[in-house]
Amino acid sequence: MCAGMKWVLCALLVLVCVLGADVGKAEAVCPQGCFCTAAVVDCSSRGLTTDTLPSSFPASTTELRLHNNHLTALPTGLLDGMQALQLVTLHGNPWECDCAVLYLRGWLIKQNNDALKRNVSCNSPPSLQGRLVAYLSEEVVLNSCNYWLCDLALASQISLFIFIVVQAILLAVVVYFLRHFSQLSIDAQRAAAESFDS
């Protein structure tokens, strides 16, 4: 049994080493679907959406091109920790200025590149179309977060209601069967007593 455990441990170690090596490699490798030269990662005009965007980029990237895609938001933290980054292009994307724009807005505010800030504008909602993301007021963005939270609260209330209704139906079914069963056993007892009497 001990030998068996050693084998399991060994296999686990090998697995950890292989996985570790993979993680290390992913850092330096060109993200799938993008084109890389030296430290320039070009993911422009690839029809990328927020969902199909690579989840990380090489840490050594100095220029990241994300323009002319279908991006509606940047995943939170995407550009954090990319110390070498000097230029990111983001124009030509239909940015959605709702609660999810907070990360992009916060990141843009920290940049010193005015051309970049002028290039990133809201495509929706209609009331904010054309507004520059970097200059959206906190109030406007937080308002959209409130709506989002309200929707979430409403959704959880509705699920709770459905849950309670289902519970009530189940309880009614159980009560019905219990009653039915006790009636059956009373009938059976009575039948038994009658046959004993006669």
Ligand SMILES: *[C@@H]1O[C@H](CO)[C@@H](O)[C@H](O)[C@H]1NC(C)=O
């Ligand atoms: C801003 O957008 C223009 C095209 O509209 C582009 O040529 C330029 O490189 C962009 N600049 C930055 C910093 O994103």
